[in-house]
Amino acid sequence: MGELIRYVVAHEVDHTLGFQHNMKASAMYTLDQVRDPAWVAENGHTPTLMDYSRFNYVAQPEDGIAVEDLIPKIGPYDKWATMWGYKPIPGASTPDEELPTLNEWARAQDDTPWLRFSTAQAAGSDPHSMTEAVGDADAVAATTLGLKNIERIADMLMNATTTRDGAPYDELTQVYGRLLAQWRLEMGHVTQLVGGVLSQQKHIGQDGARFEPVPRAMQQQATQFLLDNALQTPQMFVRPEQLRRMEPTGVMDRIRTAQNSVMNSMLQTNRLNRLIEQSALEPEAYAPVDYLADVRNGVWSELAAGSEIDPFRRNTQRVYLDTVNNRLNGGATAPSGEVRALLRGELRTLRGQITATLQTVGDRATRLHLEDSIDMINTILDPRAMRERTAAAGGGRRGGRGGTIDYATHELVPSIFGFDYENDPFLALPDLCWPDYVIR
C-alpha cells in the first residue's frame, strides 16, 4: 500500500514541478521491454510517472516480474525532462539565450523514443497517446495479453472477495464492475487504431512528417479483434456462481453497457471522418465502406450463418442499431453528408440481409428479434427522425440530444437503452487525476 501511495504522491508532486501528463510515453516501449523483468526493474513499464499507465496488466505470470515493478516509477523520461527544465545553462542570461541549447537537448527525442511527449494538435487521433494503457505500442497484442489477466482475475474473484465470514457481497460486486470496466478500457485502446494517426512532435528543420495514418492492415486487424472479442459475449463475466451472489438480474445490462461504449467509440463521428479523409488521400487506405461492412457483417454474423441469435447477441445487435441511430438522428449537430450516406446505406443493406434471412429462420425468438430490427431500421431511416433532431437541437428540447422518435408524444428518445452517448466516461478526457471506472 505504501508503494502505491508513494507512486500517486510522486505523480502529483511532478505536476507542481511543471510536468504535464504524457499519455504517449507508455507506447514508446516495445511489448518485449514491458515484459522483461530486467528492463522494468531499471526503467519501469512506462518511461514516466506522468502517463496514466497504472499497473502492468500486460505482464504475464511466467515473465517473473517482481510485484513492486508492476507499478510505475521515476523513469528515463522523468529524469531527462527534469534535466531539460531545470539544468542551468552557463552563459545564458535570458530565456532566449537558453533556446539553442534547449532545442539541442530536445533532439534526443529523435533517437530515443521513450523521451518523446504527446504530439500537439493530435486531437485524440493518436493510438499511441492513450490514457490507462500499457504496451500501447501494439494495442492488439497488449489487449490480448491483458484479457488473459482479466480472465485469471475473473477465476479468482469469488475466493478473493469472500474471505470474511459475515460480510456482505459488496466487494464482489464492486470488483466485478471494475473488472468489466478494465475490459472496456483495454478494448478501447484497440478501437483507437481504426482511423488512427501515428504522430511524433517535430519542428521545422527536423526530417519527416508529424502525422502518418495507421497502416490499413493494422486497422483491419484491430477491427477483427473487436468483432471477435468485444462484440462477442465475454463469457468470463457470465458466471452464475458469482452473479447470483451479486444481484437478482443485471449481467445482460452490464455487458450491453460495456459493448455500447465500445460501439460508441467504433462509430465515433471523428473516427469516421478520419477514415473518410484517409481514404480520400490514399487509395490503399482502409475505406470507410469496407470498415462499416466489416463491422456490420461481424455484429450480424448469424445472418450469413443462418444460425440462432442468443439473447446476449440480440442485445449486441440492438446496441449497433441504437448507436447508428444516435449518429444519424441524435447529437447536437447533424452528421456530415458523407457519414449520413454511409450509415444510411449500411442500414439499407442490413435490412436486405435480415429480410433474406427471415425466409429461412426457424427459431421464434430470433425471428421476432429480426422483425423488430427491421422496424427499428425503418424508424431510424424515416426522414422525420432527422427533422425532429434538428428541431430539438434548435428548440432545446431534451437538451438537443435526439434519437428514436416516440410518435405518441412527438418527443425524441436519445437511446432506447438510456445510454448517454455524449457523456461516455470512457471517451471523455479525464479532468482530474486517477478517474475511477466502474460498469454497473
Ligand SMILES: [Zn+2]
Ligand atoms: Zn496527473
